[in-house]
Amino acid sequence: MRRKAERGRRPARSRQSADATGAEASPSQLFDVTGLGGSGDGLARPVDPSDGGDLVFIPFTAPGDRVLARRTGHDRAVAEQIIVPGSERVEPPCSLFGQCGGCALQHLSTTWTLDWKKDRLLTGLRKAGVSDIPFVRTTQTGPYTRRRAELALRRKQGTIIIGLHQRGGDPVDLTECHLLHPALTALLPPLRELLAKTALLKREGDLLINLLDSGPDLLFSSDANPGTADRSRFATFAVQHAIPRIAWRRAGTIDVPEILTQIAPTRIRFGDTDVEPPPGAFLQASRDGEIAIQAAVIEALPRIPGKKARVIELYAGCGTLTFPLAEHIRVEAFEGHAAAVRSLQQASAGKRIAVTLRDLNRQPVEARELGSALAVIIDPPHSGAGMQMTQILDGKPGVLIYVSCNPKILFRDTVSLLAKGYRLDSIALIDQFLWSAEIETVCRFSRK
Template sequence: MENAVANAIRVVALGNDGDGIAQTPEGRIFVPGTVPGDEILLVDQNGTHGTLDRVVIPGVDRVAAPCSLFGRCGGCRIQNMALPALLDWKTGRVLDSLQRVGFDAIPTPQAHQVSPHARRRVDLAFRRVGKEIVLGLHRRRGDVVDMTECTLLDPTLFDLLTPLRAMLHSLPAVHTGGDIQINLLDSGPDLLITMDGTPDPNDRRILAQFGKAHGVPRISLQARPPETLALTGPVFHHFDDVRVMPPPGAFLQPARRGAAFIKAAVLAGLPRKGLKAGIIELYAGCGTLSFALAEQAKVHAYEGDRAAFACLKQASGGTRVLPAQRDLNRQPVMATDLAKAAAVVLDPPHAGAGAQIAQIVAGKPPCVIYVSCNPVALQRDLTPLRQAGYRLDSITVIDQFLWSAEVESVCVLTLPGKNRRNRR
């Protein structure tokens, strides 16, 4: 044991992907499955990556992983770290990005974390292996690992997996395998399937029987656009009190409480007065935030995806949401329009807001509320806003991707001098 301790190396931090970082005489290396404070031994080292042999002395935040598939299933990268410490690390990632932006003052963030068994959307792969269907997530750079347990999924989704395996096994159109996206809507699970064969009437019959038996009102085939294979009941979801019919594979925040935390932070960031000028919402999707914002003011909601826009437009009648279809990467909302808004709310994709940021900077709306799922893009997009004089008023961090490196945040920025409206 003394020799092992003497030869051990110490993990000093987590990298952006959730792998532990250890400092060796040869330089920094990344070691999956480790947490800060661990004293470890390696099996081998290949350049900047090492393979863990064993933990000699565990770090204070190391815990036993709650799932026996941890280390094989590719769904959770950091299950061996206590959840409070994981939230602190994710908060630190966001704060580090904001510090790199160069704000004069960074407010103390509010931080929230969802509970286990709360995930309501998942993308899975399935493969025929012998006489069985293996259904789950890919191991890291490897094959599909059968999801025989899961600490992430809502029980309604997890309980669906066993009959789903049997149904997929019976489908003639499934030759070797495919992929399946599942959204847990208010109307029940919504399935979008990719398979390596062409479904015929017999496949559709099997799918319809499955849908009726297991409360799955719609099953669709991944195509351009998606094709409905079986429709056995109404498909709907609610954003606030507005009922929408999301398209197959629609974007949902992964957890209900996570969505609620984001919405609360966005609404709290709106100006107290002057909202008659209206709100411009960019990347509105199916209306995740639109209808809540419309309870405060008129909302000009822009969305580029055709199916999401159609859903938003259909549901917006009788509300103060004014939807417009627009590819914001190719045709951003212009500065002259943004300048007239009381607030601009944007929830861009993982890559960030791209060309839209330059127009926000030029338009100088008094309040910008940025919802981010990527600290790197957040830093890139907020840097020109800070250079234009915006200050950072509040930060909310939301961990709704438990045991992963993913983190959401909501940043509220205002322009001193131009922002003459009282804050909420």
């Protein structure tokens, strides 16, 4: 456990007499923090009852803290000083914590945050109607393991900022990061130098980096087109830093990315198969998190009755789960992203995999087909499965293995599944979004 913060040290925010608009600021008050809200902000009440008893959310506070804070809205406040720190408060490892928007919980021990996430999950499932909660297997990934980053780019006063947005504000230059894999962090200083010399970035853009098995894979989105000189610079940069591929597309579009330079094949391994993903492909946040999710899905498979048995996988992506599944059973994989489907098809030749390009939100796999599968595996986007979940509920497959990155949607769908006669058999919680409030789960539902 990290060294606990000294009294009165965190956060180092200055008191102000007026807000950003020039209006008179609210007076400072003492608050006691009693818990955390769903986004990781502290839940607090005024110490003095005459200040009102309504709960307010205070970022970067911990349960047990007594803080001096200033209200910024009906249910929001900003901490100015920690008067008495809570017992679980620790010294954040990163000097950018509180400015950079990448982390919300570095001031709490990782052991405590894992327990907190587990409690949130169980509380939500109980409220959804699950009366018999199975054992929850937990996995927590470590720092410096995140292999995927979506970073903001900003040209400002002749310099290049690469980082993450602070809450409701400009990006903070990522001069250090305790989440990202060191291979990605090491790229940031030379990338700043490169972008400063190019015409690719007039004012702002984005950079998505995936750390593949073949090396970093870069996708820029920017507000200006690359020129001939820019292409030459990117090619030289790729050779110097062993970057197999650099791609680009216009900011604000969903155009197929243009390859600026490619000096070697791109490759990532899922199960026993190498896949060449498209630029900007979705990956699980860390390799350890991916392995834990794959293991939980395989373990949730029902007993396979014979060679003709098959499972249906929805939102298959590039094959994160498809190829490990195919080592055990035939897989019918459905995915709506054309480039991901091409990668999946190329890598699945000769394997027990059938791949279909299909927009599942507009043209879901129908209930009759789902009901005939041994199991359905679904890994929906953050917004949920929409019409596809309706077909699942109508088809009533015997086993549904549900990979979720959004607890609210999971709880909502659990209510519907229970109403259709399903029960919750197993739960795996994978905490691969360290120091954030995000939760990844794998749940097995079954019905007679």
